[in-house]
Amino acid sequence: MDFDVFIVGGGPVGLMTASELALAGVRTCIIERRHTPSHYSKALTLHPRSIEILEMRGLAERFKEKGRPLPAGHFAGLNQALDFSVLDTRANYTLFIPQTETEKVLEEHVQHLGVCILRGHEVLAVRQREESAELVVQGPDGLSFLTASYIVGADGAGSTVRKQAEIAFFGTDASVTAKLGDVALENPPKSHFHTCINQEGAVVIVPLSPGIYRVISMASHKPQPLLHEPVTLEELKKDITSICGTDFGINHPVWMSRFGNASRLAECYRSGRLFLAGDAAHIHFPAGGQGLNVGLQDAMNLGWKLAAVINGRSSDWLLDTYHTERHPVGAELLRNTQIQTKLFDFTREGLYLRDLLSSLLTFPDVNRYLAEQITALSVDYEADEKMPEHHLNGKRLPDFELTLAGGNTKHLYSFLHKGSFLYVTFGEEQIKLPDLPHVRIIRAKAIDDRPEWDDVKAALIRPDGHVAWAVSRSQAESEQWIADGIRRWCGNVHIQSA
Ligand SMILES: Cc1cc2nc3c(=O)[nH]c(=O)nc-3n(C[C@H](O)[C@H](O)[C@H](O)COP(=O)(O)OP(=O)(O)OC[C@H]3O[C@@H](n4cnc5c(N)ncnc54)[C@H](O)[C@@H]3O)c2cc1C
Structure with missing residues (x-):
């Protein structure tokens, strides 16, 4: 094939x-x-x-x-x-x-x-x-x-x-290395995320699967062992005893590894x-x-x-x-x-x-x-400079609720399951798009509690949940911009005025 x-x-x-x-x-x-x-x-x-x-x-x-x-x-x-x-x-x-x-x-x-x-x-x-x-x-x-x-x-x-x-x-x-062991502990700590940090170094212990714990240690003493040197149970035991004052009954390693800060x-x-x-x-x-x-x-x-x-x-x-x-x-x-x-x-x-x-x-x-x-919730992308400015352009969208023109409410992400673009229009239809497999079209009435959407006439949402562009109600020649924006992002599709 x-x-x-x-x-x-x-x-x-x-x-x-x-x-x-x-x-x-x-x-x-x-x-x-x-x-x-x-x-x-x-x-x-x-x-x-x-x-x-x-x-x-x-x-x-x-x-x-x-x-x-x-x-x-x-x-x-x-x-x-x-x-x-x-x-x-x-x-x-x-x-x-x-x-x-x-x-x-x-x-x-x-x-x-x-x-x-x-x-x-x-x-x-x-x-x-x-x-x-x-x-x-x-x-x-x-x-x-x-x-x-x-x-x-x-x-x-x-x-x-x-x-x-x-x-x-x-x-x-790498200038710093740490050790990892997926091990059994005879006397595990009570908390689900146990940390000991002091002048000897740091240990983190979390339960991984029934009977197995992930133990991570970073000892403060130098020099750091080389990354490719295998970790031994003795070495891990020594670290956690010096840092936590007990070895928690560590035994039966399933996997041990060393990693660094390259x-x-x-x-x-x-x-x-x-x-x-x-x-x-x-x-x-x-x-x-x-x-x-x-x-x-x-x-x-x-x-x-x-x-x-x-x-x-x-x-x-x-x-x-x-x-x-x-x-x-x-x-x-x-x-x-x-x-x-x-x-x-x-x-x-x-x-x-x-x-x-x-x-x-x-x-x-x-x-x-x-x-x-x-x-990574703060990751927004640059606005498309070929489209008119709008504060939503490039922004990551959370999964908010939309009220559709028919009155139903739906979560935004439910329209993205197939990996298509989502074209959302508010109010009267501005343009007519043919049926396209890669563009989902919805008419929305409102997005509650999201004032940043109040002025939006139409928006195109990318398959990865960022705004490609939004066009505001006050935008001059908005229909032309919307049609151009769809062609630019979704391909040269045939668009008619509504
Ligand atoms: C101790 C430790 C803890 C971590 N904890 C976290 C965490 O909690 N959260 C988190 O987000 N990240 C964590 N990470 C990072 C995370 O594990 C990696 O970022 C992730 O595995 C990267 O995925 P990847 O698919 O890019 O690469 P990899 O997982 O490395 O996969 C690459 C694949 O390519 C294959 N491959 C390589 N070369 C070839 C070749 N020439 N031909 C064919 N196949 C090839 C390999 O066999 C491998 O299967 C941790 C990393 C470490 C070391």
């Missing part, structure tokens, strides 16, 4: 990208070097914006069944947790869910959508030509040479696609027919639990754009917006994780600073500012 897109890497980001492409009818194949999915979970959290995008596709319930909601998140493991319950979202919590479960749900979903997954295949080389992109793949039956229109590198930190595309990965190597960002997320997403584009210390989340959001931004171009509805400018919109988000992710790493300072002065910042987090505005950053 011929494919339009090869995705290198079947981790969470590759799977999410495949799901978005397949939803739009794009012939997609994932190439994954692992023969079977990983049994171990690096990530344990899905944050509000990720839950929102899953809700947009009608998938959130499946994740909620496998996870546990917690009303909080954290910044640098400060004693005062971040309160997510105050955020402007229906998903105002952290979903505690092991990465293995996230991948399992996504893999079932993409299989249902007909995505081909080639496991046990490793991409060795990538090349692009004017009309196509090519891969050299090592599989169980030897080498094969594959061709598609585009390639997405979702192949993690050591990305072959990034290296083959010669995209620079600027940043710094921070790097790809110089560009696109090179012609090649794209990078997730850890292939950005790596950092996993502080605040953000990497997988930001990767899913990269995928959500890229998928519909690539599909629009492949399906002949848009041109290259849209693909360039993937870099211009997501690269600044990656840069901000590195900045906030570097700040958090700096705060893992266990000297006396460092602990004073942590106490001070903890007390600042009790101020609602400070809590909201950092919580919106960690959860």
